[in-house]
Amino acid sequence: MPTLHEKIRRELEDRIHAGTLAPGAKLPTELELCEQYEVSRATAQRVLNDLADAGLAVRRRRQGTFVADVRQQINLLSYASPDTHVKGVPGRHEVLSARIVRAADAVLELPGAEDDTAVVELVRRKLDLHDQPRTIERHVVLFSAAPELLNEDLAELVSLSYLRDRGVSIDRIRVYLDPVVLDEHDAELLRSEAGTPTLRRRRELRAPDGTAIEIVTALIRPGAAEFFVEFPA
Amino acid sequence: MKVIVVGAGVLGASVARSLSRAGEDVLLLDRKGPGAGTSSTTFAWTNSNRKPDPDYYRLNLEGMAEHEKLARELPGEPAYFRSGGLQFADTDSEPWLVQNVERLRALGYPARWVTRAEAAPIVRGIRIPDDTTAIAHFPAEGYVRPDRLVQNLLADAVRHGAVLSIGEVLSISDGPDRASVTLADATVHTADRVVLAAGRWTDDLAARSGIDVPMITDTGRGSPIIGLLGYVRFPALDIGCVVHTPRLNLRPGAGLPVVVQALDLNPDVDPSRPPAPGSEIATAITRRLTALLPDPAQTPDIDLRVGLRALPADGNTIAGYPAEHARTYCLASHGGITLAPLLGRLVATEIVTGESQELLKPFRPSRFAGMRRSDLPAVPRPVMLGEQ
Structure with a gap:
């Protein structure tokens, strides 16, 4: 059972993440929370302090508490560059599933792979420093190219550097940005709403002979990021 | 038939391959990854050079012959070398x-x-x-590249529809209609049969599932494993x-x-x-x-x-159901590299057809029934040529 202050905090968090409380919006005051939820002043204060500690809210003396602008700023030019995920962004990965399956049964289609080719499939959820979901990452890798991939620490694994370190010959890296609409499953994982549009980054690695070695997608939580390109004026 | 194989070492991968080739629906579970346990750290010499027990000698000899056969039919980079x-x-x-x-x-x-x-x-x-x-x-002796053998067996199992999933099995329980396998993340999988092939962790996992598979698990200095x-x-x-x-x-x-x-x-x-x-x-x-x-x-x-080493308490292979009508098949062996292709085929045959295979009869887990572990003779530490 969550405690009372956790319950209230979660409700506010959900509204912030859903965007109904937009960045900059004013949150209820301590007194308003006391009345609305019939809780003590200390409980109300704890809720707002917790939100501020989590980086979701900014408390301003005598003015009140406001929704922080927590959106990640993503430069599309660097985002489309192959090495983006090598450096990575802060936060941890939660492994949702790790399997070896037929290519035909994998979560993503590995271009050109025969249906019954074995592939490694890894699905992870990237969480930010406040444990909010940021992206869902799906990897499908040719098993013969990385037969021991699952023996790695999958919460830390960066597949591109792993493959390079293993001496897998990679000739070409192509990045796509796909506009997509969240389905129910992904919406739930991202604590968002089904039907919300978002962007999906899709990366393909190919061997010199053209064989696709890996396909990775990163589905971004709607509202979690702003995309931009910038040029010197 | 749905079969869950617990353990994706060389034995589990081989059983999974034979089962999936026979058309069974196979889920292979491993805590870490394929071949991550003992299968990755082994001398990998295929032989029956120093097996005084006649039944165990014959099993290993057949194991060597099975490698010849498997090498001809298993796709992938060569994993078996009959070098002598x-x-x-x-x-x-x-x-x-x-x-x-x-x-x-x-x-x-x-x-x-x-x-x-x-x-x-x-x-x-x-x-x-x-x-x-x-x-x-x-x-007639030779050796194996263990990583490739596991990979080739696994790729062939997957080609025939098997799925390997990473997950730590906490326990297995036999029910009247189905067996169920509980994972550390609270997921429960059910199946018609479960094969317990968790290498040197088999004893512990069996014990948590109410089954006795006596193995030597002491990892202190001087242990024969x-x-x-x-x-x-x-x-x-x-x-x-x-x-x-x-x-x-x-x-x-x-x-x-x-x-x-x-x-x-x-x-x-x-x-x-x-x-x-x-x-x-x-x-x-x-x-x-x-x-x-x-x-x-x-x-x-x-x-x-x-x-x-994965080492059963008396040094010999353990293969079979612990009791009549049980749904959990126990498989543990030392010398897994020599025996994997053969055990994979025989165990899968026993599971699919229910017919007892002659070569496996001396190795049933029931041979330990009623014995206290303290009564089992100590397995000597391998020291001489070929005793490993």
């Missing part, structure tokens, strides 16, 4: 080698005496020690077959480092602290290897790893 094996004896070990060769010949096991000149092209890149007094050649292996990072070292000398055993790497072992040093190995470079044990192994190199001035770099 050579054993060098000095004055001290000669009587022992003579006795073993005579015993094996009486059984029909391919074994012959060779001269130094005959041995040289077989062994290739190492020097035959000067104090060698006898050399035995075992042409401790086996130190040296991986020789020295590209110039090219050996043609599995070699046993009085002081060091060597196995070709087939693209990976040559693997060496010195059985007599195992009792001094503390598995929690593998010997560091420069330690007494590391120095001894390096010295023994250097003595075999054509140019003794060279000192190869040896990476030492401690392997922990």
